[in-house]
Amino acid sequence: METSRILVGIDGGGTRTRCLVATTDGRVIAEGGAGPANPLVVGLDRAVENIGQAVRQALEASGHTSAAVGAVCAGLAGAGQPETQARVAAALPGALSLSPGTPVQVVSDARVALAGALQGRPGAILIAGTGSIAYGLDDSGRLLRAGGWGWILGDEGSGFTIGRQALAAAFAAKDGTGPATRLGDRICAAWNLQDLTQAVPRIYADPSAARTAIAGLVPEVVQAAEEGDAVAAEILARAGGDLANLAAALLRRMQLREPLVATTGGVLEGVAAVRSELVRRLAELVPEARVVESAASPAAGAVLMARQMAG
Amino acid sequence: METSRILVGIDGGGTRTRCLVATTDGRVIAEGGAGPANPLVVGLDRAVENIGQAVRQALEASGHTSAAVGAVCAGLAGAGQPETQARVAAALPGALSLSPGTPVQVVSDARVALAGALQGRPGAILIAGTGSIAYGLDDSGRLLRAGGWGWILGDEGSGFTIGRQALAAAFAAKDGTGPATRLGDRICAAWNLQDLTQAVPRIYADPSAARTAIAGLVPEVVQAAEEGDAVAAEILARAGGDLANLAAALLRRMQLREPLVATTGGVLEGVAAVRSELVRRLAELVPEARVVESAASPAAGAVLMARQMAG
Numbered sequence: 001m002e003t004s005r006i007l008v009g010i011d012g013g014g015t016r017t018r019c020l021v022a023t024t025d026g027r028v029i030a031e032g033g034a035g036p037a038n039p040l041v042v043g044l045d046r047a048v049e050n051i052g053q054a055v056r057q058a059l060e061a062s063g064h065t066s067a068a069v070g071a072v073c074a075g076l077a078g079a080g081q082p083e084t085q086a087r088v089a090a091a092l093p094g095a096l097s098l099s100p101g102t103p104v105q106v107v108s109d110a111r112v113a114l115a116g117a118l119q120g121r122p123g124a125i126l127i128a129g130t131g132s133i134a135y136g137l138d139d140s141g142r143l144l145r146a147g148g149w150g151w152i153l154g155d156e157g158s159g160f161t162i163g164r165q166a167l168a169a170a171f172a173a174k175d176g177t178g179p180a181t182r183l184g185d186r187i188c189a190a191w192n193l194q195d196l197t198q199a200v201p202r203i204y205a206d207p208s209a210a211r212t213a214i215a216g217l218v219p220e221v222v223q224a225a226e227e228g229d230a231v232a233a234e235i236l237a238r239a240g241g242d243l244a245n246l247a248a249a250l251l252r253r254m255q256l257r258e259p260l261v262a263t264t265g266g267v268l269e270g271v272a273a274v275r276s277e278l279v280r281r282l283a284e285l286v287p288e289a290r291v292v293e294s295a296a297s298p299a300a301g302a303v304l305m306a307r308q309m310a311g
Numbered sequence: 312m313e314t315s316r317i318l319v320g321i322d323g324g325g326t327r328t329r330c331l332v333a334t335t336d337g338r339v340i341a342e343g344g345a346g347p348a349n350p351l352v353v354g355l356d357r358a359v360e361n362i363g364q365a366v367r368q369a370l371e372a373s374g375h376t377s378a379a380v381g382a383v384c385a386g387l388a389g390a391g392q393p394e395t396q397a398r399v400a401a402a403l404p405g406a407l408s409l410s411p412g413t414p415v416q417v418v419s420d421a422r423v424a425l426a427g428a429l430q431g432r433p434g435a436i437l438i439a440g441t442g443s444i445a446y447g448l449d450d451s452g453r454l455l456r457a458g459g460w461g462w463i464l465g466d467e468g469s470g471f472t473i474g475r476q477a478l479a480a481a482f483a484a485k486d487g488t489g490p491a492t493r494l495g496d497r498i499c500a501a502w503n504l505q506d507l508t509q510a511v512p513r514i515y516a517d518p519s520a521a522r523t524a525i526a527g528l529v530p531e532v533v534q535a536a537e538e539g540d541a542v543a544a545e546i547l548a549r550a551g552g553d554l555a556n557l558a559a560a561l562l563r564r565m566q567l568r569e570p571l572v573a574t575t576g577g578v579l580e581g582v583a584a585v586r587s588e589l590v591r592r593l594a595e596l597v598p599e600a601r602v603v604e605s606a607a608s609p610a611a612g613a614v615l616m617a618r619q620m621a622g
Contacts, residue, residue, distance in 0.1 A: 040515040056584060081512060146486040152514055152521070153478050156488075165501050175457040177467075203463055204351040207518050210463070247485035251596035 009302030012037025032057030075112025116301025129265035159215035240277025320613030323348025343368030388424025427612025434571030551588025
């Protein structure tokens with residue numbers, strides 16, 4: 001019988017799931033990964049399946065079994081609503097073979113990102129990966145958000161929005177409704193298409209799946225912008241501006257004594273043009289805001305929250 | 312054995328399918344209807360099923376059986392690509408119990424709308440219903456298009472785009488990233504929601520199905536605009552302007568001797584604010600363009616094309 005207890009922290013995004021296993025004092029001892037875990041996009045079953053795969057991989061690497069798990073915290077994209085959180089939380093004990101009574105918490109991916117980035121301090125986090133959201137904890141302990149309404153209703157400044165605007169700009173250039181751009185050629189090369197119109201049936205056959213493929217076009221937009229394509233540069237600048245608006249709207253509502261904004265996600269970490277425009281524009285909108293590096297990853301934030309649950 | 316021959320014309324849209332049965336001289340004798348028939352959105356099987364239902368209903372009303380059908384022309388939303396047209400055309404003879412050798416043609420919904428609107432004359436048609444497209448036949452017999460890339464990549468000025476922008480504006484007002492609007496309250500009332508956030512899981516559970524529900528929000532936007540909501544009025548004006556851009560881009564490429572633009576679809580026929588802005592803006596962009604009434608419906612255009620096929 002195992003007597004040592006361990007903590008499991010999960011960051012389930014729109015593209016991939018990451019799991020960390022840590023000792024009860026928060027030291028990370030193993031890691032696992034799997035596909036997307038946004039229950040609204042891939043469905044509850046597949047989300048739980050991918051979480052299970054990431055956790056099993058991490059447990060195996062740690063040398064522990066599920067009997068040793070003392071607490072689980074999962075932050076998932078698409079799990080902002082209490083009903084969604086409850087449905088996933090009900091499925092996890094069985095899927096992860098947890099001992100009866102093991103505490104399990106399911107929150108949004110933004111919540112664990114905030115916990116990791118600011119280690120529990122008040123402030124905001126701005127996330128731009130496949131999707132986007134601004135999320136924060138104010139001085140009185142309230143959690144607030146702006147954006148994060150998903151790829152149909154929101155996700156301004158996200159990888160998906162950048163990719164979709166690149167596709168729309170390529171079609172507009174073809175139609176003559178928009179300026180010329182090399183984005184069409186870049187997209188055809190990246191997706192191995194003879195003609196841009198071949199993208200149409202591919203995208204509509206499974207829109208939810210196409211979402212990650214479209215977000216995967218961000219490097220093409222960056223490359224085109226670096227080669228001098230004005231349309232591509234404009235798309236990246238607009239993303240930075242939209243993210244600044246999102247953060248500014250949240251900060252105005254939060255009224256923090258010290259308005260910290262940490263950033264995370266592939267777009268803000270990987271695309272310098274978006275990040276620099278965000279910083280420039282946010283300085284105009286909320287001069288007292290301070291953009292800071294995240295202290296730790298969303299998965300580490302999930303571990304931190306699991307640690308608090310385990311007492 | 313039946314000796315009289317009849318013609319079948321089908322207009323399959325993103326929301327509903329309409330079938331007309333006509334005599335060989337083009338006189339309409341019966342009509343049938345069913346649900347959506349966009350094969351890219353509802354899938355090939357359901358599209359064919361709905362077409363079959365509309366045709367059976369019209370045949371029954373006409374007092375003829377499928378043995379009397381002399382030619383079938385179906386214009387379908389989402390059937391702009393030759394491969395999609397070929398797949399539907401291969402499924403229809405069986406689904407409609409046609410006599411062997413009965414000519415069947417599948418084209419885009421824009422193609423039959425053009426045939427109906429201008430009765431074969433050169434010119435353009437601008438369609439804004441659930442989706443949008445500009446489509447035309449030039450003086451040398453070439454078919455050209457602008458827009459119509461579907462709800463993820465295009466559909467500027469469509470009912471879906473108007474509805475999505477209304478939802479996005481309602482969320483932006485809630486977040487503080489956009490101006491106040493009564494659209495949120497209107498959407499909650501129309502969809503029977505206690506809170507706007509309840510729209511989120513509803514939309515992402517089945518994005519393709521949500522598409523028609525979102526397009527169904529157009530009357531709420533119209534109502535809000537008429538009550539003085541500036542955000543709603545701006546969404547409708549933008550739709551009119553985007554549709555003018557689409558038509559103008561097509562007309563520039565077509566170089567017609569007489570630049571006629573017919574209009575059709577629920578948004579252009581039913582929303583005066585969109586239509587008036589289209590007319591105003593198109594007059595600025597292409598002063599020589601003339602916006603005309605459609606001579607006949609897309610389904611009647613399909614009958615016209617079936618008549619040409621039957622010789």
